[in-house]
Amino acid sequence: MQxxxxxxxxxxxxxxxxxxxxxASLGCGLIGPLVVIKRITFMAGxxxxxxxxxxxxxxxxxxxxxxxxxxxxxLAALLIGAVRLVWKxxxxxxxxALWAIGMALGILFIASTPGYSTDLMSLLFGNILxxxxxxxxxxxxxxxxxxxxFALFYRQFLAVIFDEEFARLRGxxxxxxxxxxxxxxxxTVVLLIQVVGLILVIALLxxxxxxxxxxxxxxxxxxxxxxxxxxxFTSSGLALAYAPDLPPGPVMILLAGAVYVxxxxxxxxxTRARAHRQAAVSRGG
Amino acid sequence: MSETEAPAIALRGLCxxxxxxxVLDTIDLEIARGxxxxxxxPNAGGKSTxxxxxxxxxxxxxGEVRVxxxxxxxxxxxxxxVPQFPAxxxxxxxxxxxxxxxxxxxxxxxxxxxxxxxxxxxxxxAALAExxxxxxxxxxxxxxSGGQLQRVLLARALAGAPELLILDEPTASIDQRxxxxxxxxxxxxxxxxxxxxxxHDIAFISGYVRRVACLNRTLRCHGTELVASDIVRQLYGEGxxxxxxxHNTPTRLxxxxx
Numbered sequence: 001m002q003x004x005x006x007x008x009x010x011x012x013x014x015x016x017x018x019x020x021x022x023x024a025s026l027g028c029g030l031i032g033p034l035v036v037i038k039r040i041t042f043m044a045g046x047x048x049x050x051x052x053x054x055x056x057x058x059x060x061x062x063x064x065x066x067x068x069x070x071x072x073x074x075l076a077a078l079l080i081g082a083v084r085l086v087w088k089x090x091x092x093x094x095x096x097a098l099w100a101i102g103m104a105l106g107i108l109f110i111a112s113t114p115g116y117s118t119d120l121m122s123l124l125f126g127n128i129l130x131x132x133x134x135x136x137x138x139x140x141x142x143x144x145x146x147x148x149x150f151a152l153f154y155r156q157f158l159a160v161i162f163d164e165e166f167a168r169l170r171g172x173x174x175x176x177x178x179x180x181x182x183x184x185x186x187x188t189v190v191l192l193i194q195v196v197g198l199i200l201v202i203a204l205l206x207x208x209x210x211x212x213x214x215x216x217x218x219x220x221x222x223x224x225x226x227x228x229x230x231x232x233f234t235s236s237g238l239a240l241a242y243a244p245d246l247p248p249g250p251v252m253i254l255l256a257g258a259v260y261v262x263x264x265x266x267x268x269x270x271t272r273a274r275a276h277r278q279a280a281v282s283r284g285g
Numbered sequence: 286m287s288e289t290e291a292p293a294i295a296l297r298g299l300c301x302x303x304x305x306x307x308v309l310d311t312i313d314l315e316i317a318r319g320x321x322x323x324x325x326x327p328n329a330g331g332k333s334t335x336x337x338x339x340x341x342x343x344x345x346x347x348g349e350v351r352v353x354x355x356x357x358x359x360x361x362x363x364x365x366x367v368p369q370f371p372a373x374x375x376x377x378x379x380x381x382x383x384x385x386x387x388x389x390x391x392x393x394x395x396x397x398x399x400x401x402x403x404x405x406x407x408x409x410x411a412a413l414a415e416x417x418x419x420x421x422x423x424x425x426x427x428x429x430s431g432g433q434l435q436r437v438l439l440a441r442a443l444a445g446a447p448e449l450l451i452l453d454e455p456t457a458s459i460d461q462r463x464x465x466x467x468x469x470x471x472x473x474x475x476x477x478x479x480x481x482x483x484x485h486d487i488a489f490i491s492g493y494v495r496r497v498a499c500l501n502r503t504l505r506c507h508g509t510e511l512v513a514s515d516i517v518r519q520l521y522g523e524g525x526x527x528x529x530x531x532h533n534t535p536t537r538l539x540x541x542x543x
Contacts, residue, residue, distance in 0.1 A: 078433075166366070169340060172390060
């Protein structure tokens, strides 16, 4: 740990990585609980994987891959949302198709890119150590956008994810907020891809929120808890990966996964213990 | 007719089909302000569909729906709605007070953050007090019993200060005592609200409502004196709670032997 702190003081790239992790935590903290509560993890996975198509196309045409990622993520989100809202169809098949088609397109574009030298592994698994100062500003701007939107419309999002029909009856523009939510999920996916790559993004999006949900029973509480846990996992993962020279993304995810499993076991045990205690009190009374 | 004197609900020549299955056939119904009307009928008789049309969640293929003289969507905020089944997951991380506060949410984008939540909390607590469930305010919604949940859903509907209350089988999943309590509460609310309640139990609601609308694709209305318990017994037999009957006259139920 001492080595890591010394290196942190000495190297810009490590400081950038730490800042990237903290900025990503805010995104996963705000959006993760909505994904977990609304049970749209599979949808977020579809959006994440379709991003490779956009990144590949951007590389092929010589555009910034981040732009391609943003565009394809938003398109995928709107397409999935439209299928559910307009055609009232089950979106599972479309998500599965987007998932695979995005990956296939991305790989074809990348394979066809003349003089291609980008490491496919860094797109798939991310490389937080290569995050540029420009990407940090982009991440900070996305966080600011997420914060502003939730500050203004927290109640509307809560109403829409809680009970769409009732929200519609109260005059809340449900379609708008549902599509906005999917677009924010798409933006967050792109934000997190900088840190852990598109394969692992779902874990960072859902695990901190799911752990927070074991102990906190309000959306706002889960958002705060998931942000703090995300900050803990990204920072600790970076520190743990430093000495043995491991890729930080997978270390962060394994750390989050281990805490999730332990937390789920503890939470289940606690619920059973409470039920036994309650039954004992009832028998005694 | 001006909006101020229009009936609470007016349905004229209403038809609705799911695909080629006609669910509602030329429905005419007028419910005056201050009425307490029961809507009964067999399963798949079109009750929930009719409610969705009145709420503006569905558009009729023919006919007209007016709520307080306006199209349903425009009058939506004057309606309080209590669904038959909660549409939310029971493990949703939310307190009863927050659920009820949602009833008072503003229409449109209404970007007032309400940082303290004081106004919404006050509306929620007042509504919970009205349904005698204030002690549930801090409970998680997933820990409520069926009867408690119905009261909370009723409080959510009341938090929006409605003029018309629509309830879809509010007592379908609760015991007889809780059913009586809910209907006693509705009877009190009827002093200031128009109420339309869907029920499968014609005998029970006849003790509370003033008029019964019987729906099985077509609709007939009766005064409750025509559906007293002995007639229901003659018609449907002891212990039968689901209503499935024929209309031979437009104005009253026909008992066997008539």
